[in-house]
Amino acid sequence: MKILVPVKRVIDYNVKVRVKPDNSGVELANVKMAMNPFDEIAVEQALRIKEASHAEEVIAISIGPQESQDTIRTALAMGADRGILVKTEHDIEPLAVAKILKSIVEKENPELVILGKQAIDDDCNQTGQMLSAFLNWPQTTFVSNLELKDKNLLSVREVDGGLEHMECSLPAIVTVDLRLNEPRYASLPNIMKAKRKPLEEISPSDLGVDTSKRLEVLKVEDPPSREAGMILGSVDELVDKLKNEAKVI
Amino acid sequence: MSILIIAEHDNQNLSAATLNTVTAASEIGKEINVLVVGHNCSNVSKQCSQIPNVKSILEANSEEYKNFVAENVSKLIIDLSKDYSHILAPSSTTGKNIMPRVAALLDVMQISDIIKVVDDETFQRPIYAGNALSTVKSNDKIKIITVRSTAFEASENTGGSAEIKSINGSGDTDLSKFLKSELSSSERPELTSAKIVISGGRGMQDGSNFGMLEKVADKLGAAVGASRAAVDAGFVPNDYQVGQTGKVVAPNLYIAVGISGAIQHLAGMKDSKVIVAINKDEDAPIFQVADYGVVTDLFDAVPELDSKIN
Numbered sequence: 242m243k244i245l246v247p248v249k250r251v252i253d254y255n256v257k258v259r260v261k262p263d264n265s266g267v268e269l270a271n272v273k274m275a276m277n278p279f280d281e282i283a284v285e286q287a288l289r290i291k292e293a294s295h296a297e298e299v300i301a302i303s304i305g306p307q308e309s310q311d312t313i314r315t316a317l318a319m320g321a322d323r324g325i326l327v328k329t330e331h332d333i334e335p336l337a338v339a340k341i342l343k344s345i346v347e348k349e350n351p352e353l354v355i356l357g358k359q360a361i362d363d364d365c366n367q368t369g370q371m372l373s374a375f376l377n378w379p380q381t382t383f384v385s386n387l388e389l390k391d392k393n394l395l396s397v398r399e400v401d402g403g404l405e406h407m408e409c410s411l412p413a414i415v416t417v418d419l420r421l422n423e424p425r426y427a428s429l430p431n432i433m434k435a436k437r438k439p440l441e442e443i444s445p446s447d448l449g450v451d452t453s454k455r456l457e458v459l460k461v462e463d464p465p466s467r468e469a470g471m472i473l474g475s476v477d478e479l480v481d482k483l484k485n486e487a488k489v490i
Numbered sequence: 491m492s493i494l495i496i497a498e499h500d501n502q503n504l505s506a507a508t509l510n511t512v513t514a515a516s517e518i519g520k521e522i523n524v525l526v527v528g529h530n531c532s533n534v535s536k537q538c539s540q541i542p543n544v545k546s547i548l549e550a551n552s553e554e555y556k557n558f559v560a561e562n563v564s565k566l567i568i569d570l571s572k573d574y575s576h577i578l579a580p581s582s583t584t585g586k587n588i589m590p591r592v593a594a595l596l597d598v599m600q601i602s603d604i605i606k607v608v609d610d611e612t613f614q615r616p617i618y619a620g621n622a623l624s625t626v627k628s629n630d631k632i633k634i635i636t637v638r639s640t641a642f643e644a645s646e647n648t649g650g651s652a653e654i655k656s657i658n659g660s661g662d663t664d665l666s667k668f669l670k671s672e673l674s675s676s677e678r679p680e681l682t683s684a685k686i687v688i689s690g691g692r693g694m695q696d697g698s699n700f701g702m703l704e705k706v707a708d709k710l711g712a713a714v715g716a717s718r719a720a721v722d723a724g725f726v727p728n729d730y731q732v733g734q735t736g737k738v739v740a741p742n743l744y745i746a747v748g749i750s751g752a753i754q755h756l757a758g759m760k761d762s763k764v765i766v767a768i769n770k771d772e773d774a775p776i777f778q779v780a781d782y783g784v785v786t787d788l789f790d791a792v793p794e795l796d797s798k799i800n
């Protein structure tokens with residue numbers, strides 16, 4: 242079977258983002274970009290399934306500007322077989338991303354799509370669930386353990402109350418949480434090899450998908466900042482402050 | 491304008507997050523209805539009917555809703571959607587699992603994790619782990635929204651008398667099968683609604699050392715949380731995690747013990763009223779958001795704190 246893994250190019254998680262002075266968004270120019278950390282975990286999981294001989298091909302897809310091909314190359318260097326870049330001029334919303342993925346699924350016929358549970362830029366946590374709804378395939382989200390038995394998928398999900406065990410049959414949609422695996426680093430030879438792997442480039446209009454925005458961003462601003470506090474000399478002082486100044490205990 | 495709220499519950503008790511969602515809804519409009527979808531969940535419907543300002547409760551009581559499987563619940567919500575201008579759910583793992591499906595099939599863009607209602611079509615939400623706040627206006631015909639519960643006060647839960655209407659389910663989609671859950675049980679308050687939270691990080695070194703935090707927690711009536719590093723190391727279960735990808739908390743007092751203060755952790759606790767940090771590294775970023783910091787070894791400070799509060 243084939244596995245499809247969408248990968249998003251986002252600001253590196255170590256970078257402190259800055260809001261643009263005109264409040265139109267956050268500063269992206271000259272900022273270190275990287276693959277969304279959840280997507281790395283998705284790629285890793287797909288590769289492990291392939292290495293266990295449950296899949297023949299892992300396809301990495303990125304939807305975004307030309308530079309998103311770097312993110313695809315990272316997935317290829319990790320071990321994905323080929324890439325598809327769906328090139329867009331402006332950043333697009335999860336609803337349109339899910340529509341694009343649906344039409345690629347219909348073309349490529351994978352049996353499994355593994356996605357990150359959220360992107361660390363817009364923090365939406367929507368795409369996998371939307372894709373599942375469009376395809377009418379089962380979904381299992383926020384997965385921290387995944388097992389493939391014949392055509393059955395056994396998964397453990399991280400939920401607010403603890404863990405949930407689910408089962409579904411393929412084809413299916415999985416969104417991954419942080420504890421599913423530790424993604425591998427790409428070795429130098431594999432980075433070189435990735436440069437020769439096939440990378441197809443298409444546009445949303447080739448797929449007939451309308452990517453116009455549904456949410457108008459009126460303003461992006463800094464969150465209220467906290468005032469610097471004080472360093473106390475002892476636990477006695479802390480207990481006193483909590484009781485008599487903050488009055489919280 | 492008519493609003494539907496998806497109640498969060500365990501078939502027995504309504505979760506506090508639903509009350510915060512009612513407050514968000516009442517800032518959008520007047521006519522608020524609550525959907526209680528579950529199995530043998532009539533207790534929950536009764537609790538919902540006590541919430542003031544709620545007009546009616548729709549109860550869909552059926553076997554296929556027992557474990558809130560997303561495919562089944564979203565189908566029901568879509569079947570009900572034509573009567574509403576807004577559908578809201580708490581931004582819990584249940585809400586996050588279900589609502590994007592509803593949005594997709596109605597061909598609208600969900601507004602995730604709102605922290606402020608500007609008007610009935612404009613909302614504020616955090617992006618980049620809360621390092622920026624985005625105000626967005628939705629032009630979609632129906633607004634599908636998840637609500638960050640810590641950003642809204644809880645509404646009252648007594649004094650109302652909404653009527654309870656029983657409705658039919660939409661059937662089992664047979665897509666996903668729920669096998670079992672492993673839920674943490676604790677006598678302590680729930681993390682996201684506790685007034686005081688004490689959290690431990692990698693500095694705790696071991697799961698058994700969380701016993702020190704639990705002793706303090708029990709004296710203060712607090713919940714216990716953790717950083718991702720502490721969960722990844724297996725010190726405590728995943729449901730303790732506070733942060734961008736864990737739970738968001740905003741208690742009156744948050745005590746961070748042996749936690750460095752990575753932005754992903756701060757994302758889950760920096761709206762707490764008072765923050766205390768106990769860390770032996772004076773340069774730890776947690777001190778930049780802490781109201782009170784003590785630079786010391788936690789293995790001295792926590793037992794001392796325990797002995798000095800009563």
Ligand SMILES: Cc1cc2nc3c(=O)[nH]c(=O)nc-3n(C[C@H](O)[C@H](O)[C@H](O)COP(=O)(O)OP(=O)(O)OC[C@H]3O[C@@H](n4cnc5c(N)ncnc54)[C@H](O)[C@@H]3O)c2cc1C
Pocket residue numbers: 254278279361419690691692693694716717718719720731732733734735736737747748749750751752753754755758768769770771774786787788789
């Ligand atoms: C996509 C993504 C999502 C993430 N989501 C989350 C999330 O939701 N929540 C979260 O918490 N993290 C999250 N993280 C991880 C985050 O980046 C940090 O790695 C994590 O928060 C670090 O945990 P920590 O502070 O416990 O560990 P460390 O950063 O290792 O800090 C340990 C601290 O303990 C102190 N210490 C050690 N020993 C003692 C002692 N004896 N006495 C006093 N102090 C001591 C040290 O000085 C240090 O400051 C995420 C990361 C990514 C990439």
